[in-house]
Amino acid sequence: xxxxxxxxxxxxxxxxxxxxxxxxxxxxxxxxxxxxxxxxxxxxxxxxxxxxxxxxxxxxxxxxxxxxxxxxxxxxxxxxxxxxxxxxxxxxxxxxxxxxxxxxxxxxxxxxxxxxxxxxxxxxxxxxxxxxxxxxxxxxxxx
Amino acid sequence: xxxxxxxxxxxxxxxxxxxxxxxxxxxxxxxxxxxxxxxxxxxxxxxxxxxxxxxxxxxxxxxxxxxxxxxxxxxxxxxxxxxxxxxxxxxxxxxxxxxxxxxxxxxxxxxxxxxxxxxxxxxxxxxxxxxxxxxxxxxxxxxxxxxxxxxxxxxxxxxxxxxxxxxxxxxxxxxxxxxxxxxxxxxxxxxxxxxxxxxxxxxxxxxxxxxxxxxxxxxxxxxxxxxxxxxxxxxxxxxxxxxxxxxxxxxxxxxxxxxxxxxxxxxxxxxxxxxxxxxxxxxxxxxxxxxxxxxxxxxxxxxxxxxxxxxxxxxxxxxxxxxxxxxxxxxxxxxxxxxxxxxxxxxxxxxxxxxxxxxxxxxxxxxxxxxxxxxxxxxxxxxxxxxxxxxxxxxx
Amino acid sequence: xxxxxxxxxxxxxxxxxxxxxxxxxxxxxxxxxxxxxxxxxxxxxxxxxxxxxxxxxxxxxxxxxxxxxxxxxxxxxxxxxxxxxxxxxxxxxxxxxxxxxxxxxxxxxxxxxxxxxxxxxxxxxxxxxxxxxxxxxxxxxxxxxx
Numbered sequence: 001x002x003x004x005x006x007x008x009x010x011x012x013x014x015x016x017x018x019x020x021x022x023x024x025x026x027x028x029x030x031x032x033x034x035x036x037x038x039x040x041x042x043x044x045x046x047x048x049x050x051x052x053x054x055x056x057x058x059x060x061x062x063x064x065x066x067x068x069x070x071x072x073x074x075x076x077x078x079x080x081x082x083x084x085x086x087x088x089x090x091x092x093x094x095x096x097x098x099x100x101x102x103x104x105x106x107x108x109x110x111x112x113x114x115x116x117x118x119x120x121x122x123x124x125x126x127x128x129x130x131x132x133x134x135x136x137x138x139x140x141x142x143x
Numbered sequence: 144x145x146x147x148x149x150x151x152x153x154x155x156x157x158x159x160x161x162x163x164x165x166x167x168x169x170x171x172x173x174x175x176x177x178x179x180x181x182x183x184x185x186x187x188x189x190x191x192x193x194x195x196x197x198x199x200x201x202x203x204x205x206x207x208x209x210x211x212x213x214x215x216x217x218x219x220x221x222x223x224x225x226x227x228x229x230x231x232x233x234x235x236x237x238x239x240x241x242x243x244x245x246x247x248x249x250x251x252x253x254x255x256x257x258x259x260x261x262x263x264x265x266x267x268x269x270x271x272x273x274x275x276x277x278x279x280x281x282x283x284x285x286x287x288x289x290x291x292x293x294x295x296x297x298x299x300x301x302x303x304x305x306x307x308x309x310x311x312x313x314x315x316x317x318x319x320x321x322x323x324x325x326x327x328x329x330x331x332x333x334x335x336x337x338x339x340x341x342x343x344x345x346x347x348x349x350x351x352x353x354x355x356x357x358x359x360x361x362x363x364x365x366x367x368x369x370x371x372x373x374x375x376x377x378x379x380x381x382x383x384x385x386x387x388x389x390x391x392x393x394x395x396x397x398x399x400x401x402x403x404x405x406x407x408x409x410x411x412x413x414x415x416x417x418x419x420x421x422x423x424x425x426x427x428x429x430x431x432x433x434x435x436x437x438x439x440x441x442x443x444x445x446x447x448x449x450x451x452x453x454x455x456x457x458x459x460x461x462x463x464x465x466x467x468x469x470x471x472x473x474x475x476x477x478x479x480x481x482x483x484x485x486x487x488x489x490x491x492x493x494x495x496x497x498x499x500x501x502x503x504x505x506x507x508x509x510x511x512x513x514x515x516x517x518x519x520x521x522x523x524x525x526x527x528x529x530x531x532x533x534x535x536x537x538x539x
Numbered sequence: 540x541x542x543x544x545x546x547x548x549x550x551x552x553x554x555x556x557x558x559x560x561x562x563x564x565x566x567x568x569x570x571x572x573x574x575x576x577x578x579x580x581x582x583x584x585x586x587x588x589x590x591x592x593x594x595x596x597x598x599x600x601x602x603x604x605x606x607x608x609x610x611x612x613x614x615x616x617x618x619x620x621x622x623x624x625x626x627x628x629x630x631x632x633x634x635x636x637x638x639x640x641x642x643x644x645x646x647x648x649x650x651x652x653x654x655x656x657x658x659x660x661x662x663x664x665x666x667x668x669x670x671x672x673x674x675x676x677x678x679x680x681x682x683x684x685x
Contacts, residue, residue, distance in 0.1 A: 018186075021187075021212075022209045022210060022211055022215075023212040023213060024212025024213075024215070024293045024294060025212070026212075027212060027213065027256065027293070028293070030275075031275065034259075034271075034272055034275035034276055035272055035276040048522045049522075061189070063188055063669070064668070064669035064671070064672060065183075065185040065186050065670065066186045069186075095205065096190070096191075096194065096209075099189045099190035099191070100190045100193060100678045100683070101185075101672075125294055126212065126292075126293055128292065183666070184644075184666060185667050185668055185669050188669075190678060192679065193679060228563065355590075356639070358592070358639075371590070373615075376610075376612045376613070376614075376615040377616075377617070437562075439566075440608065440619070442617075449610075451592050451608065453606065453608065455597070464595065464597050466593065466595035468593040472593070473593075473641055476640070476641070476643065476644055479640075
C-alpha cells in the first residue's frame with residue numbers, strides 16, 4: 001500500500017470548509033469534538049489551515065461566491081487527501097437544488113480540478129455525529 | 144464598483160494567501176484600534192425566497208427550517224403563522240403548546256451553544272466542552288419528540304406534525320431538572336468569576352441609541368436596555384397563557400448580553416414546565432384546504448431575536464412572494480456600532496455577543512489602515528483574544 | 540399609546556397616503572406612491588416612533604412594490620407601508636438609509652435582486668450576489684426563471 005495513504009489513515013487531521021451551509025452540519029462537525037463524541041481520542045483534530053490537513057470536511061451546497069474558496073482550499077491541501085461531502089447539500093445541493101446562486105455540488109467542483117480526487121459522501125440533514133464518525137472510519141478503511 | 148485593495152500578506156500564523164477574496168468581515172485598524180468594518184454576506188446566499196415561489200405552501204416549512212440550522216424551529220413558526228393569518232386558521236390548543244415547548248427547547252440549546260462558543264473565543268475551553276456536553280440531553284429530548292436533533296420538521300400550516308407522547312413527559316421533567324442544576328452551576332461560575340468581569344464588562348458596548356438606529360432585536364437589544372420580545376409584545380403559540388419574564392440588562396456590553404442569555408435559559412425551563420403541566424388534550428393537526436388570496440405577516444422570537452416572514456398569496460397553491468428575515472440580518476450590521484473603537488483582541492468576543500452564525504465568524508480579515516495590508520486573520524484574532532484573558536488572569 | 544392612539548397618530552400623515560387598511564387586529568397596511576415614501580418612512584421611524592423590521596421588494600405586474608414593515612412593540616401591531624414604483628423601465632426611489640442605518644443592507648439587497656435604484660444611498664455596493672454574477676440579471680424579477 002502506498003505509504004502516503006497509509007500515513008493518512010491513522011489520526012487524520014481535518015479541515016472544515018463551509019461553502020454556504022445553514023450551519024446545522026457545521027455545528028454537528030464541531031459537536032464531534034465535544035465530550036459526548038470526542039474524536040480527539042482517535043487522534044482526529046480540527047486544524048486551522050488546509051496545509052496541515054489530511055481530510056477536508058466540506059459542508060454546504062457550494063454557492064457562487066464560495067466556489068472560489070473551495071477550489072483554493074483543495075489546491076492548498078497536500079495530496080493525497082480525502083474530501084468528505086458532509087450533509088445533503090454537499091452531496092447533491094439538498095433542498096436548494098433549484099437555487100439560482102448554487103453551483104455545486106461538491107464533487108462536481110472538486111472533480112473539475114482533480115478528476116482523481118477521493119471523495120466520500122455522508123448524507124443526512126444534518127448527519128448525526130455518529131454518522132459522520134462512521135463515515136470517516138469507513139472511508140479511511142476502504143483506502 | 145469593485146474595490147481592489149492591494150494586499151500583501153505578512154505570514155503571521157496560518158493564513159489564506161487568497162489575495163482577491165472578500166471576507167465576510169473585513170476590519171480596518173489604526174494601530175490596535177478598529178476604525179471601520181465592511182461585511183459581505185454573499186457566501187451564504189442560496190436564493191431561498193425564489194425557491195419558495197416554486198414550492199407549494201406546505202412544502203415551504205421544510206425549506207425555511209434550513210435557513211439557519213440553529214433557529215430551525217423559529218423560521219417555520221413565523222412562516223406558518225403568516226399563512227395561517229391569510230387563511231384565518233385557528234390552531235388547535237394542544238398544537239399551540241407543543242409549538243411553545245419545541246421553541247423553548249430550541250432556545251435552551253442555542254443559548255448553551257452560544258455560551259460554549261463565547262468561552263472558546265476568550266480561552267475558556269472548559270466552558271466550551273462542558274456547555275456542549277450539557278447541551279446533548281436537550282438535543283436528545285428534541286430527537287425523542289420530533290425525530291431529529293436539528294431540523295425538526297414539526298411545523299405544519301394549521302398545527303404540528305408530531306405530538307408529545309404522554310409517556311415521554313415524566314422523562315422530560317427529569318431531564319429539565321438535570322439541565323437546570325448543571326446550568327445553575329455554570330451560571331454561578333461565570334457570573335462570580337472576577338476575571339470574566341474584567342474581560343467582558345465594558346467590552347463591545349452597543350448603546351441604546353445605536354441599538355434603535357440599527358433596529359436590533361433579541362438578546363442583542365435586551366442587553367442594551369431595550370425591552371422588546373415578540374413572545375410578550377405580539378404573543379403567539381401559548382405564550383400568553385404562561386407566566387414568564389422578559390430578561391433585560393442595561394449596560395449594553397458583552398457581559399450584559401451573556402447574562403440575558405443565561406437568564407433566558409432558566410425562563411425557558413420555567414415555560415416548558417408550565418406548558419407540560421397545562422398541556423390540553425386534543426389533536427395537534429387541523430385540516431387547511433386552501434389558502435385564499437391575501438397577505439400575512441408572522442413572527443417568532445428565535446434565540447437570536449425576531450424572525451419575520453411576509454407571505455403573499457393569489458389563491459393558488461404556491462406563494463407569490465415570500466420574504467424571510469432572520470434576526471441576524473439586523474443584528475450583524477450593528478457590529479459596526481459596537482466594534483469601532485475596540486481593540487483587535489476584543490473583536491471575536493464582540494462579534495460573538497451579536498451571535499451570528501458560527502461559520503460567518505470564521506471569515507474575518509483585519510487590514511491596516513495606513514498600509515492596506517492584511518495583518519491578521521481569524522486564528523490570530525482568536526489567539527489575541529485568549530492572550531488578553533491570560534494577561535487579565537495574571538494581574539489578579 | 541394604545542391601538543386607538545396609534546391609529547390617530549398614523550392619521551397625521553394621511554395626506555401623503557392613498558389608502559389605509561386594517562384587515563385584522565394589529566395589522567395595518569398603509570399605501571403611498573414612491574414620491575412620498577421618504578417622508579412617510581421618516582414620520583413612522585422618528586415621530587410615532589416605530590421599530591423598523593425589514594423591507595420586501597416585489598415585482599408586481601405593472602409596477603414594483605416595496606413594503607416597509609414596522610413594529611409597534613407596545614401593542615404588537617405590525618404597520619406595513621406599501622410604496623408603489625410605477626416606472627418599470629427605470630425603477631427608483633429615495634433611500635431611507637441616511638436616517639435609518641438599519642435599512643442599508645436591505646436596500647442593497649433589493650438593488651441586487653430586483654434592480655431598483657435607491658437615490659442617495661450612502662454605500663450602494665453589491666451585497667448578496669457573487670462578485671462574478673452577471674450585471675443586469677435580477678433573480679427576483681418574474682422574467683428570470685429558476
